[in-house]
Amino acid sequence: MPARSVELPVDQAVRLAVATFEAEADPAYRDSLGPRYGIHANDAYGVKMASIQKLAKSLGRSQALADALWATRCYEARMLCAYVDDIEAVTPDRMDRWAADFDNWAVCDTLCFSLWDRTPHAFDRIHAWASRDEEFVKRASFALLASVALHGKGLLDDPFLDALTLIEPAAEDDRNFVKKGVNWALRAVGGRRRILNDEAIRIAERLAASNAPTPRWVGKDALKALTSPQLQERLAKKPS
Structure with a gap:
């Protein structure tokens, strides 16, 4: 850019x-x-x-x-x-300072989707923000993960497999914008390639079986997208 x-x-x-x-x-x-x-x-x-x-x-x-x-x-x-x-x-420090100012999902998602996902700092911030207490900073972690998954052409699978480990702990957070961000990230990563889809489905199945309502919703909703015939057909055409 x-x-x-x-x-x-x-x-x-x-x-x-x-x-x-x-x-x-x-x-x-x-x-x-x-x-x-x-x-x-x-x-x-x-x-x-x-x-x-x-x-x-x-x-x-x-x-x-x-x-x-x-x-x-x-x-x-x-x-x-x-x-x-x-x-x-764009530096990690500037990303941190701006994220701390977030007071709505639109500014958060727009920065993640249209700017920050192109930076070399994206995965570092995804991990740094995933356990933060602030609702929109935590959402930024997963909005950024979803954005990188959607836009990061040619990226290797390993950083995404590593980032998927953040999903289950964050799925316990029942705040609306956090749980929707977690769900978005899970679906986006699982839509990239077969190996990521398989792992995302395993995570979604565990969440869907939860007794707690928030992880159960995240898992069930994600499973619909991750196992859809349209996605499975598209993934079958991609090289393994």
Whole structure:
């Protein structure tokens, strides 16, 4: 992901972003973020993702710009960070600092799915965050694992097999955004290749047999996807 230089000075780029958010603000959409999507965000304007992505293309990529946007604490500005941060400037320390600020799943998942899964630090952070207490930091571990599983073409199986050991302990966490992140990760890893599918199914079967409701839900829901005829047919066509 080559960095595109920012033509505007950082302060001007931030002002342009805020002006765009103000111009495209949709109060009705903003007010629906919580009730409809479960996104409880402070300082939101109500700007849709397509507009945020379009703005990102005009701004280019810059660590300084991303840091300045993050510091605004604005929901849309933090979503924008996923598309303007310089991937080569992402460090574990910056990932930790931003993850500690997460207050909703949308910013968490967007950074994992559109930026952090391309970094060489992804698996380290997956392991570092998997046992954290904060709901959205812990979710970030599994959202990042799912994102790497979906986007990491050509990666070896071993890091994923290692990461699958994180699933069962985390499946005990009954917080909504954690358990859904764990479920997503289990399905995504198990959808990569046969060896990972076999291991993911074994994990899902153990979870499905649990007496506790949360791991049982994680396991049963994952099993439906992992054993589906469509996935099994696709995996059969992949080299072992």
